[in-house]
Ligand SMILES: Nc1ncnc2c1ncn2[C@@H]1O[C@H](COP(=O)(O)OP(=O)(O)OP(=O)(O)O)[C@@H](O)[C@H]1O
């Protein structure tokens with residue numbers, strides 16, 4: 001379970017001003033919001049990649065900001081993070097990139113064969129052909145492949161929680177659908193808790209148990225997809241309508257163009 | 258509350274305050290970064306493989322440019338010295354002049370400036386790119402310490418490489434100066450060496466090499482620090498890289514000016 005308590009964060013301007021949010025264990029939770037509202041910032045505060053000015057995050061009873069370095073390390077072990085722009089290490093091969101997802105002392109213990117086996121398995125899960133990509137470096141991969149290597153790196157260490165920062169943005173429809181199916185499958189098969197930040201509102205509403213909308217520094221809405229669609233708040237409505245229109249437009253372009 | 262001060266003075270005070278704040282911020286962050294690097298080294302968390310890669314990049318790959326810089330420095334000192342000293346002093350003084358200039362000042366300073374361009378800028382751009390593409394975040398999210406992985410090997414390699422390169426530059430600069438003296442004013446090797454030995458202090462060599470160790474620490478430290486501060490895309494990387502180069506050159510010049518009062522009494 002992830003609990004955000006009164007998270008505040010400003011840069012030149014305030015970005016988050018008092019976010020309270022709770023993601024239950026085993027749940028798939030989607031976070032929506034217009035561009036630049038601080039979704040990535042909130043996700044980063046979850047594991048101390050950005051330190052909030054005020055507030056705390058608690059993960060399964062561990063305080064990220066008051067538990068000291070050992071709690072932070074334990075939290076990072078539990079959590080897999082899929083970055084918005086893949087964030088692969090560009091000097092390492094796909095094999096070494098994915099292997100970095102294993103804890104340091106595990107990696108030192110593993111034989112090369114065992115290491116390759118673990119990486120192979122993770123690449124298989126994200127539908128990449130291990131034989132083809134293992135020895136490549138990130139600049140030799142397409143955007144969609146990079147995203148999937150990034151996902152493999154996040155899951156290879158068998159996290160209990162996965163944080164997804166826009167895993168489908170910039171992907172073509174086929175890959176988008178594939179990644180969405182993958183998120184759902186991982187959540188079911190590996191029984192992980194997923195917190196998904198996405199612009200693909202329709203996709204998010206389809207696959208998630210609960211959704212929230214971040215706007216103006218706080219949560220504007222938090223509830224089930226059905227409640228979200230029926231929410232009378234005009235800002236939420238505008239967001240739902242625009243998302244629906246975009247989805248319809250996508251379908252039209254897919255069919256006729 | 259309004260201050261009973263004219264606007265230009267208020268603005269001036271604000272600017273002074275801003276500069277003081279930024280200076281304190283950099284100093285604090287540099288101190289913290291050095292501390293974290295020391296801790297990583299003490300905990301033996303630095304990969305030997307990464308250190309040797311950096312030694313190769315900083316050391317071996319810098320040899321050609323250091324060779325060119327040092328030879329030209331030796332030649333120019335010899336020629337200009339020969340021009341200034343002719344008829345006013347005994348010829349062998351030229352040997353003293355070249356050796357002392359090269360060892361005390363030219364080799365350490367010019368090598369440092371060259372390394373700012375070759376190594377410092379490269380480190381800042383490399384780490385800056387890693388920041389804006391979230392690779393640094395990725396290291397942290399995977400429970401790795403980017404300071405141990407990226408900063409420490411570069412700093413260790415800098416501290417080892419710099420004195421070696423400066424030693425190399427010393428030899429090249431002196432030999433080039435000697436050859437130039439021979440060609441230019443027809444001075445024999447023995448006369449040149451006689452002049453060099455007449456005023457030789459071993460301390461001078463220690464002094465020059467101590468400088469180089471300090472420069473070898475400062476360049477990667479500032480480069481890493483600036484790289485990790487990068488914000489905002491490719492433009493941000495460009496901006497911090499230029500800022501880092503200015504910062505490194507100024508620091509080198511200031512440190513260089515602090516050495517004589519401290520160590521040459
Ligand atoms: N390191 C930083 N330094 C300064 N400002 C930042 C930093 N990171 C984010 N911001 C600012 O915080 C705000 C929120 O950024 P964030 O990346 O969280 O948006 P987002 O909701 O993820 O948007 P998008 O959907 O486009 O990814 C933006 O205005 C951004 O300029």
Ligand SMILES: [Mg+2]
Pocket residue numbers: 039040041084165166
């Ligand atoms: Mg974002």
